[in-house]
Amino acid sequence: MRLSFFFVTAACGLALAVPATDRRDASIVSGRAFYAELVNNTCVLAPEVPMANYVSNPPMRTDVSDNQPGVPFLVDIGIVNTATCQALSNVMVEIWSTNAAGQFSSTSLRGATMTNSNGIAEFKTIFPGFTSDSANHLSFLVRSSSSRSSPVIHQGRLFFTDPWTDMIAKSANYTQNTNSRITNDEDPNFAKANENGFNSIINIVSIGDDWADPQGIIGDITVGVNP
Template identity: 60%
Template sequence: MHFSSFFSVFFCGLVLAVPTAPVPRDCSAEAREYNVARRDARGLSKRTFYSEMLNTTCVLAPETPSEDYIPNPPIRVDVTENQPGVLFTVDIGVLNTVTCQPLTDVMVEIWSPNAVGEYGETFLRGATTTASNGIAEFLTIFPGYTSDSANHLNILVHSTSSESSSVVHYGRLFFTDPWTNIIGMYTNYNQNTNTRVLNAQDPIFAEANQNGFNSIIECASLLYMNILVLNRLF
């Protein structure tokens, strides 16, 4: 079974916190307001899925970039390079967990495998800085599973607007297996010849979700997005 057509664009997100201090501030209230403002800006006010905005703070385990990382990707928002697949927009918001205020002009990188689980030298790779609202927005496609990993996105955050500045966070973001089951029926994804890797079979997923850490992206609706917020300390 496969779909010759699906939905053109969907939105995913969660609220993330990167622990860089022993006792970071709880920014859940600010994250809620942040999500509402971003949702209104997208014109999605009437496209609700949850009865209220998600504002749970999830914590990413510290990781290091994997061997598929290539430094200095192109500066761009649309990273698709005409790769076939299910388009989706991801907004990565960077918050200071001391002040709970957005951090502007911070370089964010994103990269992922294509629908059949292959990494390229340029496609599905890009970088951009956070805007005045602290958000870096990317247009990409839902990633396929690789030979040794479940479906995931990679993100990297720098300390300044320069790609040569120090890296303050790297993380791998996963999706729920039910979502990847649905996407896997879509044309192009069903051509993936890798053996399917579920989250529970991915050792990196296990590491990223132990000891209270959480690296799962919430897919709220096909038409509505709760933004992805990356909380961090300076």
């Protein structure tokens, strides 16, 4: 079953990350709105992880879901300049991930957008299905400006907690995934992505009351880069 996207209006001035155990009632969801400010004000340089399954020149768009079946996922990626500890605005962020069956497409679930004045790039996608060669993750890169030809200033992977991946793997559409499951501790790229005090795990909030089959999830993470 394909699920509709739901969005929560965040309170202005939110300073702390929402706990992974939090959830939102779908009845309060209305309109498109992302976090007004960076949810996590970390100023730690994120380690780089080698790119894989990258396709150049993805379409400029915030909705990369392409009507793919799966759990709707709204993710806010905040970019911070570690030299100044200030939000980095008007830089290009590209993301790509797998479908519910853990397969990559050359077109679907890929896209790019600019960070806003608060350093946030927001995407609508689906929670990715796990692959057999890495822990479950969302790949991304950051360019130095809004131009496609601008240099890449960061490339990496954003991960999920193992309980979240295991729970959603039992949801509709994800049960068709035949890949072998690799946990975070088994993936050397997860260890690399979490070096030097950086936390590469996306903060997750569930929409709705059914943990076994959430109506959607909202995620946020702040990434420190050196432009």
